[in-house]
Amino acid sequence: NAGVTQTPKFRILKIGQSMTLQCTQDMNHNYMYWYRQDPGMGLKLIYYSVGAGITDKGEVPNGYNVSRSTTEDFPLRLELAAPSQTSVYFCASREAVNTEAFFGQGTRLTVV
Amino acid sequence: AQKITQTQPGMFVQEKEAVTLDCTYDTSDPSYGLFWYKQPSSGEMIFLIYQGSYDQQNATEGRYSLNFQKARKSANLVISASQLGDSAMYFCAMREGRGDYGQNFVFGPGTRLSVLP
Numbered sequence: 001n002a003g004v005t006q007t008p009k010f011r012i013l014k015i016g017q018s019m020t021l022q023c024t025q026d027m028n029h030n031y032m033y034w035y036r037q038d039p040g041m042g043l044k045l046i047y048y049s050v051g052a053g054i055t056d057k058g059e060v061p062n063g064y065n066v067s068r069s070t071t072e073d074f075p076l077r078l079e080l081a082a083p084s085q086t087s088v089y090f091c092a093s094r095e096a097v098n099t100e101a102f103f104g105q106g107t108r109l110t111v112v
Numbered sequence: 113a114q115k116i117t118q119t120q121p122g123m124f125v126q127e128k129e130a131v132t133l134d135c136t137y138d139t140s141d142p143s144y145g146l147f148w149y150k151q152p153s154s155g156e157m158i159f160l161i162y163q164g165s166y167d168q169q170n171a172t173e174g175r176y177s178l179n180f181q182k183a184r185k186s187a188n189l190v191i192s193a194s195q196l197g198d199s200a201m202y203f204c205a206m207r208e209g210r211g212d213y214g215q216n217f218v219f220g221p222g223t224r225l226s227v228l229p
Contacts, residue, residue, distance in 0.1 A: 031215055031217075033217055041221060041222070042118075042203055042219045042221040042222045043203065043205075043219040044219075045216070045218055045219075048217065050215050058216070059218065088155070092157075092217075094217070097145070097207060097209070098162070098164055098207075100159040100162060101147075101157075102159075103157035105155070106155055106156075
């Protein structure tokens with residue numbers, strides 16, 4: 001039972017490069033989320049999705065894009081990486097409105 | 113505006129004693145849920161306990177209980193009989209919105225708990 005899988009686990013990007021952080025869940029959850037966690041801080045919501053084809057902005061969406069073409073996958077796209085995007089990124093999914101979120105192991109991204 | 117406030121950046125507790133971690137929230141939605149998560153130094157997020165806004169009783173899960181005071185908009189986590197393994201960051205989170213509309217799920221800044229032997 002894989003749960004929520006994020007790839008890659010670590011990545012170093014140069015300023016201006018682009019990349020996609022992958023997130024897949026095998027629990028058939030409708031709700032999926034992307035967060036960033038800066039050192040010593042809480043999680044900030046970037047984008048979320050309530051089902052395939054439906055996405056919405058969270059607290060800190062600037063510099064990111066998402067898509068949700070299937071229930072399982074919710075990739076996060078960084079188009080022009082900036083040092084301010086250095087962070088740990090977590091993907092999460094939930095089955096229903098009153099259930100807990102299951103988290104991936106995180107992706108540690110450094111932009112230099 | 114901050115939706116979740118955790119006013120204690122760091123807390124210390126003696127092993128085997130109880131500790132309360134504070135959480136206040138801000139929402140105008142009558143339907144919401146409150147969650148607590150633990151993040152050890154390894155980085156993973158571990159779900160601890162959940163309280164729905166319409167739940168009549170305070171939630172309990174083993175050594176964890178949630179002191180839910182709806183009128184004060186507070187949802188404090190109580191850990192009884194602290195163990196060394198409880199040392200971690202603790203996050204309060206809130207889900208608001210009905211059905212598929214506005215399923216926001218936001219976290220507070222966290223409290224770092226250190227359990228002393």
